[in-house]
Amino acid sequence: MEEKIISKQNLVKLCADIIGGGHILIAPGKTEYVVTQDASQIVLDTQSKPTKASYKTFVFPKAEPVLYYKRGKNDVQILDAGPEQKKTVIIGAKPCDTNSFNILSKVFNWDYKDDFYNYRVKNFIVIGMMCEFSDRYCFCTSVGSSPVSEKGSDIFLIPLDADNFAVRIVTDKGKEFIDAYSKYLTDGNPSKSKEVSEKVKHPEVAFDSKQVHDWLAKNFEHPKWDGVGDMCLSCAQCAFVCPVCHCFDIVDEDYSYTEGRRMKNWDGCQFGHFTLHASGHNPRDIQGKRYRQRVNHKFKYYVDKFGEILCTGCGRCSRGCAVSIDIKEIVANCKD
Numbered sequence: 117m118e119e120k121i122i123s124k125q126n127l128v129k130l131c132a133d134i135i136g137g138g139h140i141l142i143a144p145g146k147t148e149y150v151v152t153q154d155a156s157q158i159v160l161d162t163q164s165k166p167t168k169a170s171y172k173t174f175v176f177p178k179a180e181p182v183l184y185y186k187r188g189k190n191d192v193q194i195l196d197a198g199p200e201q202k203k204t205v206i207i208g209a210k211p212c213d214t215n216s217f218n219i220l221s222k223v224f225n226w227d228y229k230d231d232f233y234n235y236r237v238k239n240f241i242v243i244g245m246m247c248e249f250s251d252r253y254c255f256c257t258s259v260g261s262s263p264v265s266e267k268g269s270d271i272f273l274i275p276l277d278a279d280n281f282a283v284r285i286v287t288d289k290g291k292e293f294i295d296a297y298s299k300y301l302t303d304g305n306p307s308k309s310k311e312v313s314e315k316v317k318h319p320e321v322a323f324d325s326k327q328v329h330d331w332l333a334k335n336f337e338h339p340k341w342d343g344v345g346d347m348c349l350s351c352a353q354c355a356f357v358c359p360v361c362h363c364f365d366i367v368d369e370d371y372s373y374t375e376g377r378r379m380k381n382w383d384g385c386q387f388g389h390f391t392l393h394a395s396g397h398n399p400r401d402i403q404g405k406r407y408r409q410r411v412n413h414k415f416k417y418y419v420d421k422f423g424e425i426l427c428t429g430c431g432r433c434s435r436g437c438a439v440s441i442d443i444k445e446i447v448a449n450c451k452d
């Protein structure tokens with residue numbers, strides 16, 4: 117792995133060049149990842165709290181048209197709605213976000229290849245950054261990651277001192293990208309960046325994910341799900357902020373009698389109508405069954421199907437839950 121150094125001043129210039137080159141640049145804002153037009157306003161702070169929502173919306177938008185249609189007298193005309201997006205660069209992403217595309221790509225390339233998602237990911241550069249934030253909700257170390265994990269990053273930043281970052285080039289895509297800005301980089305000092313990253317405090321491991329998986333396999337009817345169900349408001353905030361929740365619904369929206377569009381909209385398994393059949397039957401008719409699905413999908417079904425845990429341990433779902441349902445605590449108690 118190649119490593120370089122960039123000064124903070126040059127990083128601002130590099131970001132200005134990215135924007136000037138017509139690319140979309142995303143950086144952590146006060147509460148959300150935001151598209152930025154002013155490189156001098158970007159704050160890269162390893163101690164900042166994770167944003168309230170992840171950046172999955174930039175590759176998997178909350179709502180997007182997948183086709184347009186026009187009805188004629190005897191036929192229907194279909195018009196493509198291809199994804200239109202310039203090259204997008206995210207800078208300062210936390211390790212609990214950077215691995216999200218690796219996890220999501222499995223489901224978006226399973227029996228059906230989602231061209232909208234794939235196109236955007238292909239044109240996305242992920243510049244991750246070491247994380248020094250930790251609160252009671254963080255558990256990246258319980259799901260195979262860490263605050264210094266480079267998984268999913270094309271380039272990874274480590275602050276060496278008040279004025280400089282180490283720039284680890286993780287993927288070929290990252291190398292091709294950063295080579296265009298080589299005038300801003302100087303030779304790296306891997307032993308110094310190693311020393312810094314080794315000092316980062318890791319969140320305590322809260323559970324063994326293999327044991328959780330096996331417990332879930334044996335405890336589908338466990339009464340604990342009713343207890344969580346009694347508290348849960350069914351709001352699906354937890355799914356919408358999650359970097360790897362990916363349920364969506366397809367809806368045809370008519371503009372008029374003759375024209376309309378087919379939309380792909382986020383959905384969430386915590387909503388009561390998520391599994392409601394046209395007959396009126398609902399196989400997940402109470403909230404306990406819906407929360408059980410959330411945990412099983414993340415820690416059992418996705419693991420069985422794709423070999424990945426459908427959770428990065430970011431803690432967002434718990435931090436934002438109005439009734440303090442804490443997924444880390446629930447999963448850590450999936451044991452006899």
Ligand code: SF4
Pocket residue numbers: 347348349350351352353354355386433436437438439440441
């Ligand atoms: S955010 Fe909390 S209350 Fe809302 S659906 Fe998720 S667990 Fe339930």
Ligand code: SF4
Pocket residue numbers: 354357358359360361414426427428429430431432433434443
């Ligand atoms: S389930 Fe919760 S902790 Fe896990 S990735 Fe999603 S938001 Fe983060």
